[in-house]
Amino acid sequence: MDSITVLMTSPMSDYLENQLKDRFNLVKLWTYSSKTDFFKHNSHSIRAIVGNTKIGADAELIDSLPELEIVSSYSVGLDKIDLRKCQEKGIRVTNTPDVLTDDVADVAMGLMLAVVRRVCECDRFVRRGLWPKGDFRLTNKFSGMQVGIVGLGRIGSAIAKRAEAFGCPISYYSRSEKPETNYKYFSNIIDLAVNCQILVVACALTEETHHIVNREVIDALGPEGILINIGRGSHIDEPELVSALLEGRLGGAGLDVFENEPEVPEQLFGLENVVLMPHVGSDTVETTDAMADLVIKNLEAHFLKKPLLTPVV
Amino acid sequence: MASDQATTPPPPPLPEIQSHDLSQVIVLHPPPVFNYFMDLFSKKFHLLKAWESPLPLHEFLTNHAHSAQAMLCSGTGPSISADIIRLLPSLRLVATTSAGLNHIDLTECRNRGISIANAGEAFSEDVADLAVGLLIDVFRKVSASDRYVRHGLWATKGDYPLGSKLGGKRIGIVGLGSIGFQVAKRLEAFGCNISYNSRKRKDFVSYPFYTNVCELAANSDVLIICCGLTEQTRHMINREVLLALGKEGVIVNIGRGAIIHEKELVQCLVQGEIGGAGLDVFENEPDVPKELFELDNVVLAPHMAVFTTESFKDLCDLMIGNLEAFFSKKPLLSPVMNE
Numbered sequence: 001m002d003s004i005t006v007l008m009t010s011p012m013s014d015y016l017e018n019q020l021k022d023r024f025n026l027v028k029l030w031t032y033s034s035k036t037d038f039f040k041h042n043s044h045s046i047r048a049i050v051g052n053t054k055i056g057a058d059a060e061l062i063d064s065l066p067e068l069e070i071v072s073s074y075s076v077g078l079d080k081i082d083l084r085k086c087q088e089k090g091i092r093v094t095n096t097p098d099v100l101t102d103d104v105a106d107v108a109m110g111l112m113l114a115v116v117r118r119v120c121e122c123d124r125f126v127r128r129g130l131w132p133k134g135d136f137r138l139t140n141k142f143s144g145m146q147v148g149i150v151g152l153g154r155i156g157s158a159i160a161k162r163a164e165a166f167g168c169p170i171s172y173y174s175r176s177e178k179p180e181t182n183y184k185y186f187s188n189i190i191d192l193a194v195n196c197q198i199l200v201v202a203c204a205l206t207e208e209t210h211h212i213v214n215r216e217v218i219d220a221l222g223p224e225g226i227l228i229n230i231g232r233g234s235h236i237d238e239p240e241l242v243s244a245l246l247e248g249r250l251g252g253a254g255l256d257v258f259e260n261e262p263e264v265p266e267q268l269f270g271l272e273n274v275v276l277m278p279h280v281g282s283d284t285v286e287t288t289d290a291m292a293d294l295v296i297k298n299l300e301a302h303f304l305k306k307p308l309l310t311p312v313v
Numbered sequence: 314m315a316s317d318q319a320t321t322p323p324p325p326p327l328p329e330i331q332s333h334d335l336s337q338v339i340v341l342h343p344p345p346v347f348n349y350f351m352d353l354f355s356k357k358f359h360l361l362k363a364w365e366s367p368l369p370l371h372e373f374l375t376n377h378a379h380s381a382q383a384m385l386c387s388g389t390g391p392s393i394s395a396d397i398i399r400l401l402p403s404l405r406l407v408a409t410t411s412a413g414l415n416h417i418d419l420t421e422c423r424n425r426g427i428s429i430a431n432a433g434e435a436f437s438e439d440v441a442d443l444a445v446g447l448l449i450d451v452f453r454k455v456s457a458s459d460r461y462v463r464h465g466l467w468a469t470k471g472d473y474p475l476g477s478k479l480g481g482k483r484i485g486i487v488g489l490g491s492i493g494f495q496v497a498k499r500l501e502a503f504g505c506n507i508s509y510n511s512r513k514r515k516d517f518v519s520y521p522f523y524t525n526v527c528e529l530a531a532n533s534d535v536l537i538i539c540c541g542l543t544e545q546t547r548h549m550i551n552r553e554v555l556l557a558l559g560k561e562g563v564i565v566n567i568g569r570g571a572i573i574h575e576k577e578l579v580q581c582l583v584q585g586e587i588g589g590a591g592l593d594v595f596e597n598e599p600d601v602p603k604e605l606f607e608l609d610n611v612v613l614a615p616h617m618a619v620f621t622t623e624s625f626k627d628l629c630d631l632m633i634g635n636l637e638a639f640f641s642k643k644p645l646l647s648p649v650m651n652e
Contacts, residue, residue: 106449106503111455114459117442122615138620140622140623262471269463277459280473280475284477284478286477
């Protein structure tokens with residue numbers, strides 16, 4: 001299939017890059033100094049895009065590639081892909097669900113424990129040589145805290161399952177109620193925030209969920225409440241979050257995603273009740289390889305006219 | 314007539330509870346709960362506070378604690394050695410705010426018929442929570458990547474190195490007591506496979522049991538130390554066990570520092586013979602080997618696994634309850650059974 005030209009939008013995985021190079025004619029978007037240069041050389045040959053959370057396939061890119069047949073995203077999130085345009089033009093879209101569910105849920109739990117039990121703060125305390133001067137202080141207990149999940153999809157459910165093992169009562173807000181679970185459903189996010197101590201954002205980013213966590217939700221969660229985000233930065237009104245934390249109107253936050261990655265509001269760097277991770281939810285050796293394999297399998301299936309493994313469109 | 318309007322005499326003043334009316338409890342060194350709740354104890358018991366006396370300990374005990382029947386201690390402060398116990402002829406109860414008993418001469422207590430009460434299961438959940446928190450931190454580099462972000466490196470140096478998947482990993486629990494069981498329960502929900510080594514096989518679990526810790530290590534990706542410190546477990550985790558655990562292996566210690574041969578652990582970490590460590594306890598607290606500060610695959614905590622407000626309050630209630638039960642000749646709430 002090395003006559004088929006595939007565009008990779010950004011450096012996302014050496015393993016994936018090598019696999020693509022072995023199988024296809026690989027074009028790397030970041031090796032071009034300008035868009036015009038890129039389009040001049042490639043517009044008519046590219047039949048597939050491999051995108052990720054940084055650069056997907058927006059309307060401009062799709063429109064400029066008349067031979068485009070498939071977008072295979074190295075992510076489960078689809079917010080960087082113009083799905084409507086793909087649908088209109090009959091372009092297939094695949095993503096990488098399931099293989100990364102566990103890892104992302106694990107990071108959500110890691111953030112919760114780190115914020116509530118102050119694990120990172122403790123590590124700093126020891127490394128700075130403060131322990132000989134006196135014991136660390138008391139934190140809150142984590143087991144049994146009320147956990148509210150926004151979006152009870154694959155990742156949200158995996159988080160719920162883990163939190164339950166800590167005796168945490170689970171509640172959620174989702175587009176639809178899931179009666180097959182025993183968790184408490186709230187029909188709106190404010191009621192969920194009022195009724196939980198830890199609010200976890202685990203839904204997809206769409207027009208409806210943009211800034212779904214706004215000032216009102218943060219106020220409802222309150223000065224003892226903790227916000228965890230393993231979704232997308234834009235789920236939260238970031239300036240509102242920052243001022244709530246600085247003013248003590250929110251108890252703490254564990255964040256793996258930000259509105260303008262890799263930029264992170266510097267005012268957060270001095271806060272002890274915050275844990276900041278650089279969008280590593282699915283970043284393990286095992287999972288990134290599994291994601292890459294799924295991207296490759298979807299592309300191969302498409303070009304061999306076989307059913308796609310994880311189609312979205 | 315005025316004389317008929319007798320003014321009732323004021324009632325006699327209530328007798329002030331003098332501290333010497335309260336039962337005596339000898340305390341050599343303030344347990345951590347005293348930082349928050351000492352007055353709850355002072356109200357109910359006459360605390361003989363050895364640490365506040367200018368006298369050397371032996372003199373204080375001889376002069377002031379002759380009739381003290383109960384002692385309150387913790388893992389910090391002087392060990393409750395045979396020497397100390399022999400200076401307390403009336404001692405019948407040692408109540409420790411820890412779950413661990415390694416600071417108490419159990420043989421001497423047994424010989425003297427002294428009962429022991431400990432923290433029981435009061436903070437098993439909190440300790441298990443920290444064990445899991447440390448484990449996820451090591452596997453997914455929570456603290457290390459938090460440092461990376463706070464130093465502004467994400468924008469300048471790019472993406473952070475990959476971590477390791479927790480799901481499917483083989484967890485070897487050393488000591489399947491109350492804490493070990495809570496750890497196992499939690500990690501099962503992460504899709505981990507649990508095995509254990511303990512003094513005795515436990516009938517109520519179906520996890521694979523290993524008779525020796527080296528074999529457990531050889532068949533595990535992670536070792537979590539949840540046992541007590543005894544003569545048998547001192548330095549049980551040595552270089553041999555760590556090499557069996559392997560270059561990708563991770564060790565988490567929420568038991569006692571001396572269960573691990575610390576020098577050998579540090580050497581293995583520095584030389585890359587094991588993959589990482591999450592440590593809440595050390596051989597010589599609060600001293601922590603400086604070599605560990607250079608390592609990103611190590612997460613360090615200052616023996617704070619039980620430091621939650623809920624646990625401290627529960628512990629306080631439990632200790633007061635044990636002391637009250639003792640003094641009213643009722644069964645202790647959390648007695649340590651002789652084994």
